[in-house]
Amino acid sequence: MGKIAFVELLDRRGNIRGRVKVDSFPAMVGRGYANAVIVDDRLVDAEHLRLSVDGEGAIVVEDLNTLNGTRLSKSGERIERHRIPAGGEAVIRIGQTVLRLRGSDFEVGPTVSFRTLFGPLRRYIENAAVASAVFVTGFSITVLTFAQEIDKKVIWYDLTAISLVLLVVFALWTGFWSFVNRLVAHSFRFMTHLAISGIASIVFLMLVTVREYVEFLLSAPLAAKVFGPAGFTVIFSLLLYAHLSIMAESSGRKRMLASALISAGIVGIVLLTQYAYRKDFSNELRFSSVMKPIGRKWVRTVSSDEFFGDLYKLKEKVNAMAQEGPKEKMVKE
């Protein structure tokens, strides 16, 4: 059986735009219409390359003394003659066109399993029943959480109002992402998004609740301050990761890294803005007021002496601010 080669036309990102099967050699590649492979590129000669097969079954590429020459795509090295051993490949550039040459004996890599982070989960959340259940759970928990903050005797009016508002928010969110999905990946996947909105709300509420409990138990607003942004970064990067997976074909690790970096960047910008405005004047008191129904023995406490003895740091901080003068004035000066 004679040698069969494939000439593949690649775009800049390495995606294949066209593939030509060559089964009789020598075969010509160029701009002219007499060639086996026609390349529509003004920088390519009418007859640019000749492909042949040597005695050992290797594909030989020869430049036909062309005006702009032939180069290896990766190194840019100009070639007159290049040999592709059996089972190998070459990516070359003629003019502005990138060609990949492979023989039929080229061995493809092993099949990649669909192992993204959401891979196993996906199977479940794409199931309509499971997705609906997840959504209903998320929605109910959200409504219940709000119910805990109502200080009226009859709470049904408030609950109905909150539920309706939440339903609209969830529907809009889900609808928006389904629409984006339709545009990018050509399918709505509404149920999946419904499930994701349910999961996101559960995770978000867990985060808020855990943050409050950390603040209460450790009496440490600072710990809660760190916990909040960190938790948000994680949730946001997971969501981003899930969405990136349908859009790009890069590796899972790369996507994870990109999502984490973008999320950290967003959180960083928010924190930086807060930092920049930290000295803005207000008569507000900002202190930790969270109280939770947990036994007092679990709460980290200090003695009265410790609490009051530690206030000199606060004094120094206030004195430093008083010394600095008002912010506006500093700008003027």
Added chain:
Amino acid sequence: MKRVVCAAIFYLIAMHSLPVLSIAEEMLPETEKVFGKYSGRVVKIHVVEKESGAKAVLGSGFFVDPHGHIITNYHVISKLVLHPDRYRAELVETAGTIRALSVKGIDVINDLALVKAEVNNVPFFRIAARELHQGTRLYSMGFPRDIGLSIVEGTYNGLMKHALYKKIHFTAPINPGMSGGPAINASGEVVGVNVSSRGQAISFLVPTEAVRRLMKSANTARKGPQSFLEDIRSQILAHQDVFFSEDLMRSGQTVRIGDYKLPGQLSPFFKCWGDSSHPEKSPYHTVDHRCSTDDYIYISGEHSSGIMSFSHRSIINEGMNNFRFNNLYSELFKAPRHYMAGDEEEVTKFECKSGTVKRGEITFKTAFCARGYRKLKGLYDVVFKAAVLSSENSGVETELDISGVSFEKAVALTEEYLERITWGK
């Protein structure tokens, strides 16, 4: 004989004409007489913003000696004291002549200031030496709302009760612009200085002892703008020593709210109020108790000082689950009870330290917040909040506010305050 006849004729004429003359004088109403006789000694004071050249504050004042010394309120000229670079003070005479005024002394606690105009041989008021009796008729003069010199007639109603610093309760309407004007008796002696009003005819006057003290202390002085700030600072610190004494918390009364005893009326100059609230549709009710001093010290339009107030609130659960109750309790604890106004130029923002303090059987959620005065170094406004970590059915939370106090004093008072909260059925 001739001499005797002349004397008799003179005697007869004199005896008959004197009542006629005094009837003529009595025919003039008293107020009109007082106004006619003394209005020339009252002056209008403008504090002018230098850049715009327009008046920023209008007040009244009066001459206390022939050399141009004028008594007015500190709050009339406070802008000039705090920002001498931006404001100047002027005396506007009835004829429209404008004269520059310079500050000679201030007493921020009694809200008085002594200023001086470069004039001589002016008619002036004498300060009354006699004690007054309740019901004595007094006349207050000043320039209300810049509509011209006015006189109002009212009665002396004694000194204000439950106040640390004396103030005369004067029943007459004193309006904005009359601040710093004199209140005089029928003989034209100053018995007080217009300072503030509350309601339609409840007004207050600064007693004359404070005026005398200020005139005496200011005589020795010489002063740059910085030294007035130093005066304010030291006056407020001295005030704190009188007002916020060491055993204030220990010696005062306590009040029982729920199962807890908390600080009550700490001294006679605290006024206390209580109430309970049973919102119709709420599954809880609250019981409130609050006490506050009345003697606030005016520093500027945006900032007052020298007040101590505290309020307790007990929240009784009537059917909420534990989670809901704790959410409500946290929200109520978070909300400030007493708004402390302040301007960025005068105070810093509040910095807080939160914690959970265990004292004996009670565990408190606490927050100590403080802000510093920018111009009056070493003075702070402090807010202390504490909530007893609740049982399922009730919670008690409290807030203590002290303004114009040294940091150390504030910490000591707060510590004592917390110490006074005890549990016991």
